[in-house]
Amino acid sequence: MKNNTLTIIKKEFARFFGDKRMVFTTILMPGLMVYIMYTLMGNIMTNQFTSADNYVASGYVQNMPAELEPVLNELPVEWNDITSDEIDTIQTSLTEKEADLLVIFPENFVAELNSYDVSSGMAAxxxxxxxxSAKPESSDVNVMLTALLESYEASLSNxxxxxxxxxxxxxxxxxDMTGQLFAMLLPMLLMTFLFSSCISVAPESIAGEKERGTIATLLVTPMKRSSLALGKIISLSCIAMLSGLSSFIGTMLSLPSLMGSTSGLDTSYYTMKDYLLLLGVILSTVLVLVSLISIISAFAKSIKEASSTCSPLTILTIVVSLVPMMGGDMLKNLGMFFLPILNSVLCMNSIFSFQMEVTQVIVTIGMNLVYAGAMTFGLTRIFNSEKAMFSK
Amino acid sequence: MEPILNVTGLKKTFKLSAKQQKIEKTNEKVKTAVNNLSFTAYRGEVFGLLGSNGAGKTTTLRMLATLIKPDEGDAIVDGASIVNHPELVRTKIGFLTSELKLEEFFTPNYLYDFFSELHGVPAKEAAERKQSYFERFGIDKFAEVKVGNLSTGMKQKVSLVVSLVHDPDIIIFDEPTNGLDVLTAKVVTDFLQDLKEKGKTIIVSTHIFSLIEKICDRVGMIINGRMVACDTLEAICAGKTLEERFFEIYEEKVGTIDEK
Structure with missing residues (x-):
């Protein structure tokens, strides 16, 4: 009966990979959805806040000083001179996004500037x-004009x-920039994806077997309960890893669109050692998450009950993932790497920000394996409990 | 005759939730499902457990199959204790009940191989036995059809076959013909008789008198969790039909049927 763990793993794989719909929804769809969603978000944000390169704004100006005319004409604006009577009409046009800019200079602006004394206490x-501001083109030319006038003002009394x-x-x-950005974003995204992946497979496999009555059929075989627990956790972890990996690839591919082309992100700064250590952390984290969700699922009477019981854990994981953003110097406190989930978040943070120490990674992976082992033992005990397995 | 199953003083209680108390119309927080139950089954015989619904038959069989643990007492199954060596007991028995379901996603072929592997049956032996069972029950035509797409009768046949992948000496069947159409029920009953002829010991629970009369050598009557009669079919019936004797004993032990 030594190979029963392997038999269970094979059966779980056959169940999962034999169902094309399940493979699509659990592995392919998350990555695809993340990629489409983030790329779309990035493009929308880019389009929202930038104007077309060849756009010429329609600007209206009253009392344009002759001294400033050459400078203002360098802006991508077609200037129209107006009188005081037209101001209200132009303001309405601005609100309706028909015009882009309205500039009102005081009469004799340059003369007033030259005679203005700062120490007089009078208004400048x-x-x-x-x-x-709701129209990107209008916002853009406003920023350009303001910068131009500020620069002009500075030149008067430099x-x-x-x-x-x-x-x-x-x-x-x-x-450093890449590290800072990745360390801020990726641990949270990774933990969220990993948790979502685990929650999409573990309740179905354990609470689902209880709900369908198939777990009892397994329990009357001579297989050791520990083989059943271990087989389930290993196979579910592999599937959850694939699902998490899919989301991760989707994120990495969509990051340039999401962050904009000027972000200067470059993953080539990370070495093979960084990737291997990250993989170790991710694997051990998945084991912890799958074990935890499996235990909850083993107590639940149905998939629905298991999933709803796990929901607060999703929120908890996201909150814990945000902890490194809140500041403090947690990376220097080795004790933090003994706490489940937080240790994984800190470890990912340290790897992405190039501050990783091997001791931290070893403690994290070691502790995660200890937690996963303890929870596998707990799951074995639950499989032995008739109250948990057969309560109606 | 050589005893192969020796049940001694089995007791099982269940805590009742408030909802269950309401359904059962009782204030008792604990229900005794099986109370000090003892009997012996001998090698090669068919032993029938007869009782009404809720009498404690299924609970008894679930304890024998080591799915649940007794509060008191023990049963020795071919030398192995259900309390101390449940894993060893599971190698010696085949257990079939409607409570045990098969994964509907898999085919009979896959499930047979899977359970053979869990029971440690050598591949060649498993393949030969599978062919024999599949031909006998007509599963071979549906071997690659997902269980979810099979008829109820065919599902029951697959469950039966899967519970016997390791060719156990003791076979425990809980209500083997429950919910089956007459044709499938006959196939199952005939198969039980074949197993008996091969020297297998069969423990079967049912409330169907005709099934007991047809296949059982000895019978134990369970009423309210207690064994009220246990003997050969002839000795219990004493010239009457099993049905007549059951109700006589029932009224003697519990009161009139109407009172219940």
Missing amino acids: PNVEIYHN RFDINAGQNDYDTASDQ
Whole structure:
């Protein structure tokens, strides 16, 4: 009977991979959905906040100073001079997104500027710029015009500059930027995907067998309950890994669209060692999650009951995944790597941010295996409990 | 005669939930399903457990199959204790009940091989036995059809065959013909008689008098969890039909049927 664990694993695989619909919904669909969703979100955000390159905005200006005319004409705006009577009409056009910009200079703007004394305490000449922030083109030209006028104002009384040279004043390397971004995003996404994957397979396999009455058929065979528990957990972990991997690949492929082309993300900074350690952490995390959900499922009377009981755990996992974002120096406290789920999140964070220490990874994987082992033993006991297995 | 199953003082109680108390119209928080039950079955005989619904037959068989543990007492199955060596007991018995379901996704062929593997049956032996069983029950034509797509009768036949993959010496059947059409019921009954002729010991529970009369050598009557009579069919019937004797004993032990 030594190979009964293997027999159970083979049966679980045959059950899962023999059902094309299940393979599609559990493995292919998550990755595909994540890719489509994130790519779509990225494109929508890009389109929402940027205007077309060749767009010429329609701007209306009152009292345009001759000194500023050449500069303003460099903007991608077709300027139309207006009088005071037309201001209300243009404002309505702005609201209705028909016009893009309305600029009102005081009469004799340049003369007022030249005669203005800061120490007089009087209000400075005021330029009014009306735009519509709900229209990307209007927002864009507003930003450009404001920057231009601020630059013009600075040139009138320039005392000192900040970072006026051509140097790269931010000393963070592209690797640091990639690490910071990945460390912030990926542990949470990975944990969410892994938990979703586990919850999509474990309740069906354990609570589902109880609900369908097929678990009793297994329990009257001479197979050891530990073989059943181990076989279930190993096979479910493999399936959940594939599902999690699918979501992960979908995320990685859609990240450039989601983050925008200027983010400078480059996964080539991560070495094979980083990937292997990450794989070890992910594998041991899946074992913990599958064991945990299996125990809950073994107590549940139906798939529905198991899934709803696991729901608070989903929220808990997401909250724990956010912990590294809240600051503090948890990565330096080795004790944190003894706590299940949090240790995986911290470990992923340290790998992605290039701060990983091998001890942390070893403690995390070791502790996860201990927790998974303890829960497998617990599952064995539950399979032996007639109250848990046969209660109506 | 050589005893192969020795049941001594089996007792099983279940806690009743408030809902169950309401259904059973009782204030008792514990229900005694089986109470101090003892009997012996001998090698090669068919032993029938007869009783009404809720008498404790199924609970007794589930204890013998080691699905549930007795509160008190023990049963020695071919030398193995159901309390101390349940895994060993499971190698010696074949258990079939309507409570045990087969995964509807799989085919009879796959399930037979799967359960043979779990029982550690050598591949060649398993293949020969599978062919023999499948031909006998007409499963061979449906060997690659998913169980979910089979008729109720065919499903029952597959369940029966799967419970016997390891050719056990002791076969425990809980209500073997329940819910079957007459043709399938006859196939099952004939098969039980064949098993008996091959020297297998069969423990069968039922409330169908004709089934007991047809296949059983000895019979035990269970009423309210207690064994009220246990003997050969002839000794129990004493010239009357089994049905007449059952109700006589029932009224003697419990009261009139109407009172119940």
